[in-house]
Amino acid sequence: MPETPVGAIELVLDYLVGEGVEYVFGVPGGALVPLYEALAGREAIRPVLTKHEAGAAFMADGYARVRRGLGVCCGTTGPGATNALTGVACAHADSIPLLLLTAQVSTAGLGRGAAQECSPFYGDTVALYTAVTKLSAVVPDGTKAGELVRRSLRAALTGRTGAVHLSVPGDVARARVPRDLRPASAYRPLSRPVDRDGVRRVADLLRRAERPCLFAGHGTNLAHAGPALARLSERHGLPVATTPKAKGVLREDHPLALGVFGYGGSRWADRYLTDHDVDVLVVVGSSLGELATNAWDPRLQPTRALVQIDVDPESVGLNYRVQLGLVGDARATLEALAAELGDEPLPSAESSRVRLSVLRRAMPRRHEVDRATGPGTVHPVDLVDGVARVMPADAMLFVDIGNCMSWFLHYHECRRPDSFFISLGWASMGSSIGIAIGGAMAAPGRRALVAVGDAAFAMSGMEVHTAVEYDVPVTFIVLNDGGHGMVAHGDELLFARSVCPARFRGPLDVRQIAEGLGARAFAARSPIELDRVLAAALAEPGPSVVDVAIDPRVVPPPLRTRADTLKHYFASRGTSHTTTTSDK
Structure with missing residues (x-):
């Protein structure tokens, strides 16, 4: 019938x-x-x-x-x-x-x-x-x-x-x-593609490599390839760097983790990948765009072979000269590579661990900063560290666009995979607010935290009311520095003067706005009260908002690096970074 x-x-x-x-x-x-x-x-x-x-x-x-x-x-x-x-x-x-x-x-x-x-x-x-x-x-x-x-x-x-x-x-x-x-x-394939012949060739390159390294991109997140990446790294002593969007796909306190390379990157990743010692670099799930490569830094090209694994054939060889390209799913390919290499560690495993250990002893992962600030304000690094101290072990951190991404990309240490989220493709200010609400609704029982600037909060903050109405457990932490801090600091770094109207004429009273939207609201005006305020906000069963006063004069070190990169890039009209693709 x-x-x-x-x-x-x-x-x-x-x-x-x-x-x-x-x-x-x-x-x-x-x-x-x-x-x-x-x-x-x-x-x-x-x-x-x-x-x-x-x-x-x-x-x-x-x-x-x-x-x-x-x-x-x-x-x-x-x-x-x-x-x-x-x-x-x-x-x-x-x-x-x-x-x-x-x-x-x-x-x-x-x-x-x-x-x-x-x-x-x-x-x-x-x-x-x-x-x-x-x-x-x-x-x-x-x-x-x-x-x-x-x-x-x-x-x-x-x-x-x-x-x-x-x-x-x-x-x-x-x-x-x-x-x-x-x-x-x-109506759609459920299997995950793997280039089996390509996997065998990658395995051969790694067996003969002296200084190999893995470079994981956002595609590893999309494919849920973090566990496969960790197993491959641990079994064969392979150091791992990530792009900004893949931050934390290998927990950053892991002995083989270099951290982020690219915008907001760690000092370890920058030194390890650009000192011309890496001979085989295996890139997984990244097209190697501008923010992932410090504006296509030519020093990222390894001395012997760059291997690029991506589900999208258009990404392979797009920005760097590739000696071996594989089209396939990141997780399935990494699992196949681990099986091909077997249980014996690579010949390079011990020397890689030693080199990474020496690097870690030689320099800290993060840039050191003077944490002195003006009265009634909190230094952003104190905020990043405060968030790390109080956030639950299974919490998710959603980071917005602006100075907050500079601080959290560089200074926050991800100690659990699947805990750090940032929308960098179009890098839309205010995106983290909605993304965090949807993310929290997808993972009942896990707390979501948002790091967002006051200018971005002004764009999308009304969605806090949506979190209130649906009782979504999100804590919105607003870095309140009186406007578009990244724009204001960028003007000073690039032009030594203010070019754009980046600062508000009066600060946003974020706490009052949040209360008007029905959320529990808190304010932090000094490092001393920060932990107490953050802990109180996270103790709320529903949505909460924390208004953190940030000294507007404090410039994130990654932004200084970015300004130097742009000065060089603009001056050369990109020619210094196109050498990597000249003989594609």
């Missing part, structure tokens, strides 16, 4: 439930009512009302990052669709699998100036999202709903994962269609 037909939007939701999706983040609107009507009758998948569609996209991003699955958000036609653009683009730039569902006016009204119409006649959102997604399409009629949602899920969740967009007209959403529901294995 054939199944009873369902609405096309019901079929879409059936597929999302099949992918394990629990929430749809968004803001309702007239044309989006069919979606919310369908959600109202379900328990497995629930709507979350956000304050803005950008917040909805960031929450879907965070949910997907932490859960390592699909995140879903929605927006109504017109401004609802365009408001989500930045969040969707950020997710796509970081290869986060995300589905945006946008409404469209009923097909009978297309081209006739219907209210908030988003068609080729009046601003085409399908075309708009084509530039920032793997797939952007309109569902033209109900019979296409199943086909297009399967195609969207396949695009979002396979290869280099990313964002996708479906626009659903109101009448199409309600159209009755057969319940053609198929398992994931029927």
